[in-house]
Amino acid sequence: MSHPSVEDIKINSRRLRGTLQQGLEDPVTGSLSFDDQRLVKFHGSYQQDDRDLRDERRRQKLEPAHQFMIRIRAPGGVFTPTQWLHLDHIATTWANHSLRVTTRQTFQFHGVIKRELKATMQAINAAALDTIAACGDVNRNVLGASNPLQSRLHAQVHEWTQQLSSHFLPRTRAYYEVWLDEAKVASSGEEEEPVYGATYLPRKFKIAVAVPPSNDVDVFANDLGLIAIVDSQGDLAGFNVAIGGGMGASHGDANTYPRLGNVIGFVRPDRLLALVEAVITTQRDYGDRVERKHARFKYTIDTHGVDFIVAQIQQRAGFELEPVRSWSFAHNGDRLGWARSEDGLWHLTLSLPSGRIADRPGTPHLSGLREIARIHHGQFRLTANQNLTIAAVAEGERERIDALVAQYALDSENNATTALARHAVACVALPTCALAMAEAERYLPDFVSALEPLLDRHGLREAPILLRISGCPNGCSRPYLGEIALVGKAPGRYNLMLGADHRGQRLNTLYRENIAEADILAALDPLLGRYAAERNEAEGFGDFLHRAGIVALPPYPTHRQIPVELHP
């Protein structure tokens, strides 16, 4: 039997309700219907199965070990200590005893079974959080720069991430009816969706706000990237606007490719919402509704041309964009360790292994952060590089936090022996991700250990080389912006990509295809050797590979590189 298209499922869903309520109550299966699996994404959840158990269960003629991933909506990635304790309770009661910081500054839970899904959603609501539009063909979690040094700007940017997120939430009450038992009213199933309409967007849509000199959100990897521009008093003057970034691709399909955003102009804060609405509705009306692999905004722009899309945006917004203002990014990583912000408060950024917070032998991170949440009066901030900042700590509180950090080995990654290990990013991949072709999160520690002797031999322990690993070409760890990246091809085999910069402004290039660890190390060894011997002062590995002519820009059709500094 062929399944209906996602477009048909959306239009027939009565504003994202489908048969979710009945499906959740069906005791016969741990799964939802095909249509409801598509719809539950809009509510922030994915049906998955434990792939480690798949073959065994098939042999035993059992249905797959169905379980659900739940993603929180957390614009800008800020949580209170009370919320942390709620999340910890949820993780240890209904999920797999871990909290997973994602590359979009939020938490995921894994391993929730269907009959406990509703209780989990209600517990999230009790923490004054929700999961609306964390997945699905809508505007997703809005990223905001997490640089702990700029407290005033951080607050302003955070405010914007929240406004953008709530302004572009779907208006349907489906979430409240299905999960929170809100009574149905006359308009249930027919609510106005003034921005999205009945079929929502053709595909997911992502927004990020960066604050130079840090590009910690990889602003050019987003459908809509906003670069905060500061006035002479240090306040927010407005945003440069970049459109059409995205990472996802499919192996062997040249019609799919990663792409960096085009910087199209500058907008003042009071016009931002109108501008973003114009961008989103342009994608809503011109995005490909037939081929989902070709439906992201980046392809809409390449199909219709940047000039046409910009004209549409300006016409819909009712004003013209101002000329791009100058900006310069220094790096796209996190600043680890303690930092003091302008307001005198302290912030401790901890590197987390692939963002996974769990209790493991020797590194009881989940317990340690629970203890910190019990005494902390500030905030927890997640970064888009899967790390965590214990933020807004008063001078007198630092000692207690430091003691707990040491007691629970929360600094294990900050003390990792190589800078590469401290800043590496890996996507979830196996065993939960249905699309994974190779390991990523679970492989990262092994790969980093295998690479360490090479880095040592070439005196590169402290070289801040940016490594990213993804279990498939969808690019959830933004691998195409890694100076070194492994993109999963098959179990134990990866495409080796090289040559991005460390500012998120140049894509990397395929260097070796479908190779295993020994060949990856053999390919990297001479390059690291040359880098150690021939690099200029402060030159990044990716920049060196380009200068030395070892890699060129990738062959994708558009937008592979943005000038290091743009001074129009």
Ligand code: SRM
């Ligand atoms: Fe992603 C699909 C995990 C950030 C591009 N992503 C998935 C799914 C839901 C697999 C699926 O569709 O069945 C993965 C769930 C794995 C699991 O078991 O948890 C998944 N993506 C993740 C996370 C958790 C990776 C991580 O290790 O942190 C990130 C969650 C972000 C969040 O909190 O919202 C995550 N995904 C990204 C990013 C990075 C970003 O947004 O900055 C990208 C590349 C940027 C982009 O969108 O172009 C990304 N994910 C994709 C794609 C390719 C989309 C495309 O149109 O090209 C897919 C597949 C799809 O949508 O069909 C995908």
Ligand code: SF4
């Ligand atoms: Fe899964 Fe691929 Fe995303 Fe990794 S990159 S989480 S394997 S979809």
